[in-house]
Amino acid sequence: MKSIIAQGLVKTYRNGEVRALDGLDLDVEEGTVLGLLGPNGSGKTTTVRVLATLLTPDEGSASVGGVDVLKHPDQVRNMIGLSGQYAALDETLTGWDNLTMFGRLYHLSASATKARATELLEKFSLTEAARRPIKTYSGGMRRRLDLAASLIIKPKVLFLDEPTTGLDPRGRQEMWQVIDELVKGGVTLLLTTQYLEEADQLADSIAVIDAGKVIARGTSDELKNQVGGERLEITVDASHLTRAVELVKQVAGVEPIVDTGLRRISAPVNNGSNSLVQVLRLLDEAKIHPLDIGLKRPSLDDVFISLTGHVAEIEAEVFTGKKKRK
Amino acid sequence: MKQAIGDFLVITKRQLLQMIRIPEVLIFATIQPAMFVLLFRYVFGGAINSGVSGGYVQLLMPGIFVQTVAFTLAATAVGLTADMQKGLIDRFRSLPIARSAVVIGRTVGDTLQNIVTLVVMGLVGFAVGWRPSSGPVKIFLAFLFLLAFGYSMSWIGILIGLSVREERVAQSLVFLTVFPLTFLSNAFAPTTGMPKILQYFAEWNPVSTMVAACRELFGTKNIFGATATSWPSQHPVAMSLIYMVLLVVVFAPISVRKYVKVSAK
Numbered sequence: 219m220k221s222i223i224a225q226g227l228v229k230t231y232r233n234g235e236v237r238a239l240d241g242l243d244l245d246v247e248e249g250t251v252l253g254l255l256g257p258n259g260s261g262k263t264t265t266v267r268v269l270a271t272l273l274t275p276d277e278g279s280a281s282v283g284g285v286d287v288l289k290h291p292d293q294v295r296n297m298i299g300l301s302g303q304y305a306a307l308d309e310t311l312t313g314w315d316n317l318t319m320f321g322r323l324y325h326l327s328a329s330a331t332k333a334r335a336t337e338l339l340e341k342f343s344l345t346e347a348a349r350r351p352i353k354t355y356s357g358g359m360r361r362r363l364d365l366a367a368s369l370i371i372k373p374k375v376l377f378l379d380e381p382t383t384g385l386d387p388r389g390r391q392e393m394w395q396v397i398d399e400l401v402k403g404g405v406t407l408l409l410t411t412q413y414l415e416e417a418d419q420l421a422d423s424i425a426v427i428d429a430g431k432v433i434a435r436g437t438s439d440e441l442k443n444q445v446g447g448e449r450l451e452i453t454v455d456a457s458h459l460t461r462a463v464e465l466v467k468q469v470a471g472v473e474p475i476v477d478t479g480l481r482r483i484s485a486p487v488n489n490g491s492n493s494l495v496q497v498l499r500l501l502d503e504a505k506i507h508p509l510d511i512g513l514k515r516p517s518l519d520d521v522f523i524s525l526t527g528h529v530a531e532i533e534a535e536v537f538t539g540k541k542k543r544k
Numbered sequence: 545m546k547q548a549i550g551d552f553l554v555i556t557k558r559q560l561l562q563m564i565r566i567p568e569v570l571i572f573a574t575i576q577p578a579m580f581v582l583l584f585r586y587v588f589g590g591a592i593n594s595g596v597s598g599g600y601v602q603l604l605m606p607g608i609f610v611q612t613v614a615f616t617l618a619a620t621a622v623g624l625t626a627d628m629q630k631g632l633i634d635r636f637r638s639l640p641i642a643r644s645a646v647v648i649g650r651t652v653g654d655t656l657q658n659i660v661t662l663v664v665m666g667l668v669g670f671a672v673g674w675r676p677s678s679g680p681v682k683i684f685l686a687f688l689f690l691l692a693f694g695y696s697m698s699w700i701g702i703l704i705g706l707s708v709r710e711e712r713v714a715q716s717l718v719f720l721t722v723f724p725l726t727f728l729s730n731a732f733a734p735t736t737g738m739p740k741i742l743q744y745f746a747e748w749n750p751v752s753t754m755v756a757a758c759r760e761l762f763g764t765k766n767i768f769g770a771t772a773t774s775w776p777s778q779h780p781v782a783m784s785l786i787y788m789v790l791l792v793v794v795f796a797p798i799s800v801r802k803y804v805k806v807s808a809k
Binding site for chain 2: 267270271272292295296298300302303304305306307308309310311312315319320322323324325351367
């Protein structure tokens, strides 16, 4: 069963000049995580706002949990949780005040609200900070409390709009852990992100969105395969670069790409591990010791660039750069 | 319906909690009008020949009370704009609550804060010679009247708060609308010194009818200029009530509709 369906969503601003959504189609299977991946201004937030009943589209239809979003928004509101780009909390109040307020607004009884708030604070490691005003919280703590607030009713469908944007690496890791556990609990999750690695980590399947349309859909592996197979990458001393290029060319059968600055040679190969062994042997015979050698599968960065023709985000690149180098 | 009342009570409670969590806001909100009382009492008090027994402070206090509650809408507007910026309004709108709960809760919360402010101002006024002479019932009625006026004005604040994107813009807009209203009135000086045409405006101004109504309820004689025989001057209490009803009837539905459709971006 599909928990989220969007069909032909169109939303324009300024008399049609700006097409925030341009015929967007989307569906999410119950109990799975869909990563909606796209750069700033691609329509991610607008999509979430439509599905969370905050915005009426110009055209198209949408349903959440089998209920029509446009016809019965109140029924939809009773089963969704929304956590936006900015921690939407009352900063002057404490974490406890915020959670109990939202619990009461979801019409839980006073005792159920207290029990649930206690449970969520515990779960998100915020029990100690519960009696402090939100404005004393770190960015990561705010996001966790914001997420907790959206989970007060144990929603069937959860929308997380860029849950880690602006967090430091540690905060991001903590958030990922929390989301990961949540997903194991069986909630249907629509997650928007501009971090390619985030979609890779958290989502069962990924929809790439650009200019208000979904331009590709699949699992992270499927999307990577769409771009191409493995590449062999070698880094050597500058003095050995020319010789190593010849050897790699010999194995790969095509002209390798050389980055002189990084002293890195890279070439597409068909039978990955075989080619790797061959190149290693040739290098050894030539008495060249590679500083780094490995097979690299295309990253979601590559997928993104090949699909949209532009880099996702400078920030995202820096961020994923760390992990690639293994 | 019962649920809707529950929703709005939760929102009102939120505002009272804010008052407890950051008492500075309330303290400053109270110091400012108290300061006004002292400044006007001692700076203008000597210069203005009030012709009222008990002196200028008898005329002044109702004026300052009305000005203060009129400015309630500043807190309403700025608070609401801040909530919008932070995405809190989006979250409220994604909850299964009555569409009017958030805005009603805010107007009521701001009105409750006014109670504290009015009590403090009344005490300061009393300390500097203000002596309402109409008896406890009418004095109580006068304060109720002030709270009701503040409440109806805060609906304008809701509309301003939902219409602008920046807190500072909301603040400026409030000052641009409320300041002229409170000064083009009989609040601090009798209108008799104004040019004729301003006298007419000043005496139909809701702030003036409120001030006149409060003076009447506190037992102070009103002084009117060119419009002494006009209906609002003759019946300030009734006229003020009409204004309040009008404010709520006009601004509440517009504000609620605006809230339903508002989007942060």
